[in-house]
Amino acid sequence: MFWAFALRLGQAAIEASLTLVIGAVVAGVLRRMVGPAGTRKLFGRGAKGLFRGWLAGMLLPVCSLGVIPVAREMRRAGVPGGTVLAFVLAAPLLNPISFLYGLTLAEPTVILTFAALSLVLSTMAGFLWDAVFAGAGEAAAVEGLARAADAEPSPAAGPRRVLAVAATAARELAGRDLAFYAVGLAGSAALSALIPFGALQHTMHHSDRLAPLEMAALAVPIYTAPLQGMMKIGLMFEHGNSIGAAFVLFALGVGSSLGTLAWLATDFGGRRVLPWFAAYLALILGLAYTCDAALYDTRRAEADHTHAFDDYSSPFPADSTGAAATTRAKLAEKFGPLEQPAAVALAALVAAGYALRRLDRAGRVERWLTAPPPPAAPGRAPSRWAAPVPGPVLGAVAVAGLVAFSVAGAFVYYPERKQCLTQMAAVRADASLAVRVGKADEAILHLEELDLLVRKLEVGVFLRTPGVTAAQSKAAEDLREALEAVRDALIADDRDGARRELQETMEPAYRACRAAFGD
Helix, strand or coil: CHHHHHHHHHHHHHHHHHHHHHHHHHHHHHHHHHHHHHHHHHHCCHHHHHHHHHHHHHHCCCCCCCHHHHHHHHHHHCCCHHHHHHHHHHCCCCCHHHHHHHHHHCCHHHHHHHHHHHHHHHHHHHHHHHHHHCCCCHHHHHHHHHHHHHHCCCCCCCHHHHHHHHHHHHHHHCCHHHHHHHHHHHHHHHHHHHCCCCCCCCCCECCCCCHHHHHHHHHCCCCCCHHHHHHHHHHHHHCCECHHHHHHHHHHHHCCCHHHHHHHHHHHHHHHHHHHHHHHHHHHHHHHHHHHHHHCCCCCCCCCCCCCCHHHCCCCCCCCCCHHHHHHHHHHHHCCCCCHHHHHHHHHHHHHHHHHHHHCCCCHHHHHHHCCCCCCCCCCCCCHHHCCCCHHHHHHHHHHHHHHHHHHHHHHHCCCHHHHHHHHHHHHHHHHHHHHHCCHHHHHHHHHHHHHHHHHHHHHHHHHCCCCCHHHHHHHHHHHHHHHHHHHHHHCCCHHHHHHHHHHHHHHHHHHHHHHCCC
């Protein structure tokens, strides 16, 4: 259980690192560049504010934990509570990378419907808060927050404004936000360690009418990054699982976490948040059962088991050995070239924030950064670095840059066809060798990596061409099923069966997949 907890905690922390950095930086931009008045104007209030909260959330690449610093800054600036909640619930669900992934690996109609329903969910949740649960003193509290935020000085134009963004992001990240992150990640890891290995492989069937309810019980405490969540939804579609359960995973597993709920209870009041969240959960379940009836593809055969939820249970069988070595190997595999810069940036921000909090408790750094600049000497031209660019313009440019970063990141994360096929060839060779010599743990790691590369191949082709053909999609799905068959045999300690599946199923499927993608 210890190593299961350590592995799940490390995997989730690596997945979350980039979105945590983005959330902290966006919060710093709102506070030091856009300013409280600009933030209120950006998000608005009323029905327009609810829609803007949903739209802004869908554009920013953050997760259910990375959304906390942005929402905290919105709350501090005096944005109405319903708009803040609409943003909190919408932001983790879809971003350019996960949306493209979902369009490729699940039925586009399902993903587009989920995206549309996210608007219904987030705006209805915000409306319910404003109309029913906010309380009589909410409007006065929001006005008080706005007045206090407006009284805080803003940095003048120039390099100090950029430094103020970094200082604010670091200091806030190392404060309460870090505690909420810890609650979300540690709570999710603890639940995964408690659920026995393979206990979820025969759940969430379409024929099980309780599947959406079972998924709700699992999804509320579990942290799922947007990309990983979309991958699981794709697997559920492939295996003919409950579409209702998939929607619950989308809305709750990706859209919230224990850390999110802890922040909401702290800043909005637990007595109001709990009944509001119960109403939100009832709305999700109602939509889930509607989706199950309307969107399920009856042409798909329902698989008797699935590995979609393996990350939500212990990674080690009860009688397994070498858990420490496997944990290190899986974390090293997870900590790839794309994840390392984000993790380093997160660690640097936390370290800087901790130093500011320990060495500058009085906030002298921020006071210096926000102090009015000394008057320019007579006859001296003002510095070009101090150009009076309005704060909202800088904020809009920063947000647009993040969106552009998400789009560029999609092309980096999903390499072009030839590069992906080259990587697949190397991983397939390592997997085949490990299966043949009987190194089960090593083989499973390589098979999981090969499975991910097959998915990246599909999305990479989808991004760069008119689309993935039906033949390509079928070949990729057949290869993933073959990989799953080999992995099942290895997990069951049937090494002869794994070698037979490798030779008779996986190898032909691998060759057919390469041929379908034009190798």
